[in-house]
Amino acid sequence: MAVAWRLLDTGLRRAADNIALNRTLLESRAAGESPNTLRFLRFTPCALLGYHQSAAQELDLEYCRDHGIEVQRRITGGGAIYFDPGQLGWELYFGRRDLGVADMESVSRRLCELAAGALRRLGLDARFRPRNDIEVGGRKISGTGGVSEGEALLFQGTLLLDCDVEKMLRVLRISAQKLSDKAVASARERIVTVRELIGQLPPLSEVQQALAEAFAQGLDIALAPDELSATEQARFVAALEEIAQPGWIDLVAKPPADRSLRHATQKFPGGLISVSVDFDAVVGRIKQVWFSGDFFVTPRRAVLDLEAALRNVALEHLEDTVAQFFAAREVDCLQLDPASFARIVRQALAPAALAAS
Amino acid sequence: MECNGCEFRPELYYDSEYQIWLRREETGDLTVGMTDISQTVAGRILHVRVRKPGTLRSRGKPVATIESGKWAGPVPNVFDCVIEAANAEVLENPGLLNAEPYEAWIARVKPAAPDAVEALVTGEAARSGYCERCRREDIHCGRGAR
Numbered sequence: 205m206a207v208a209w210r211l212l213d214t215g216l217r218r219a220a221d222n223i224a225l226n227r228t229l230l231e232s233r234a235a236g237e238s239p240n241t242l243r244f245l246r247f248t249p250c251a252l253l254g255y256h257q258s259a260a261q262e263l264d265l266e267y268c269r270d271h272g273i274e275v276q277r278r279i280t281g282g283g284a285i286y287f288d289p290g291q292l293g294w295e296l297y298f299g300r301r302d303l304g305v306a307d308m309e310s311v312s313r314r315l316c317e318l319a320a321g322a323l324r325r326l327g328l329d330a331r332f333r334p335r336n337d338i339e340v341g342g343r344k345i346s347g348t349g350g351v352s353e354g355e356a357l358l359f360q361g362t363l364l365l366d367c368d369v370e371k372m373l374r375v376l377r378i379s380a381q382k383l384s385d386k387a388v389a390s391a392r393e394r395i396v397t398v399r400e401l402i403g404q405l406p407p408l409s410e411v412q413q414a415l416a417e418a419f420a421q422g423l424d425i426a427l428a429p430d431e432l433s434a435t436e437q438a439r440f441v442a443a444l445e446e447i448a449q450p451g452w453i454d455l456v457a458k459p460p461a462d463r464s465l466r467h468a469t470q471k472f473p474g475g476l477i478s479v480s481v482d483f484d485a486v487v488g489r490i491k492q493v494w495f496s497g498d499f500f501v502t503p504r505r506a507v508l509d510l511e512a513a514l515r516n517v518a519l520e521h522l523e524d525t526v527a528q529f530f531a532a533r534e535v536d537c538l539q540l541d542p543a544s545f546a547r548i549v550r551q552a553l554a555p556a557a558l559a560a561s
Numbered sequence: 562m563e564c565n566g567c568e569f570r571p572e573l574y575y576d577s578e579y580q581i582w583l584r585r586e587e588t589g590d591l592t593v594g595m596t597d598i599s600q601t602v603a604g605r606i607l608h609v610r611v612r613k614p615g616t617l618r619s620r621g622k623p624v625a626t627i628e629s630g631k632w633a634g635p636v637p638n639v640f641d642c643v644i645e646a647a648n649a650e651v652l653e654n655p656g657l658l659n660a661e662p663y664e665a666w667i668a669r670v671k672p673a674a675p676d677a678v679e680a681l682v683t684g685e686a687a688r689s690g691y692c693e694r695c696r697r698e699d700i701h702c703g704r705g706a707r
Binding site: 254255256279280281282306307308309312335336348349350351352353354456486487489516518 | 601605607626628629631637653654655
């Protein structure tokens with residue numbers, strides 16, 4: 205028989221409330237006071253840091269202040285995101301052993317595959333892309349993150365129903381140095397919204413129903429709508445006291461790093477490749493890369509998938525990661541040697557390029 | 562010593578779930594790290610945050626947090642203690658926790674009770690419990706493959 209889970213819809217709220225509810229629901233699930241829960245949530249405009257991130261490093265705080273964008277810190281891992289009422293949040297609270305898989309990567313995969321299945325119910329060709337994204341045609345439509353506490357887990361995702369790309373880029377400082385039309389266009393190519401794919405915004409209730417049905421079927425659970433319990437209400441008040449104050453947002457405070465992107469362009473046999481690299485020089489890790497240029501790769505989405513595969517890769521593993529990526533799938537690059545993608549990244553990070561950037 | 566490829570060290574102390582290892586120092590402090598099981602379950606670790614030295618952490622409150630594959634999680638604490646120090650090398654290079662979990666210590670703590678380790682598991686009892694968890698949850702470690 206299907207196990208009973210609660211279906212909770214906390215509606216549109218400010219970020220501090222939503223994060224305090226994360227803390228509340230995870231702690232009370234860990235304490236054995238709450239049932240497993242699927243929660244839907246939405247946010248008034250806000251910038252949300254990943255748990256281990258620093259606001260000054262990730263966000264344009266002045267822009268946020270000037271535009272009434274609330275800054276908050278999530279309790280889950282992952283990168284900073286911009287949230288407004290155009291996105292739907294979905295969250296699952298459950299026990300570590302409830303999915304029957306031990307490692308966190310498998311938990312992410314299982315839940316992302318179910319969420320992708322929900323989007324297919326809406327007529328979108330959505331797929332899970334390791335390690336944490338759901339994509340349509342190579343373009344990201346939902347990002348995810350999680351947190352564990354004792355025996356309880358919280359896994360959450362953001363579904364882009366609609367998205368103000370320009371504002372998102374400004375908030376996230378991705379190309380705050382010079383927000384060119386090209387940067388906006390390039391970011392737009394890499395993400396996609398439900399509105400763009402089906403030409404209109406479906407009713408929220410329809411999207412929520414698709415997600416609820418996909419999780420219910422995939423996890424063999426029965427969802428019953430309910431509210432917060434009295435003990436959860438009490439925990440919420442306490443959690444809000446910690447979270448709705450500057451100490452929480454400044455929990456990790458590092459000075460703004462040099463986020464200027466490093467660029468390189470080179471003509472290889474088989475095509476011209478340009479790359480922009482967001483590099484964390486302190487730990488020697490690629491944060492993100494963007495490829496463009498004049499080269500022939502089929503399927504075209506392989507380039508976007510390669511960018512995803514290179515996220516958070518230590519520089520020493522660059523060549524291996526690129527080689528493994530091309531070994532694992534059928535990609536036609538014509539005359540272009542796939543190793544060129546690693547070479548151009550190396551070139552962007554070479555000392556001379558760093559001095560010039 | 563190994564179970565399912567997960568390294569075990571009999572001279573260390575462990576919590577009952579084998580999430581952390583602890584080593585008793587001559588000063589009475591305890592050095593805390595993650596087991597091979599924990600680093601395997603977590604996957605590639607990207608961030609580590611240790612509470613400030615001098616902070617009192619009560620039982621159940623984490624001494625540190627880690628992040629892997631967008632999962633944030635606690636490095637649990639099984640007794641009342643004060644944080645004495647964090648391993649700066651690990652803070653700068655969290656991947657060490659994956660590569661050499663028993664060398665890459667995370668924090669040194671001073672337990673409130675001098676006999677705190679008495680409640681922990683060690684030696685042969687620890688080995689059998691450690692292997693039991695590997696088998697029960699079908700956990701296989703493979704550090705070379707990472």
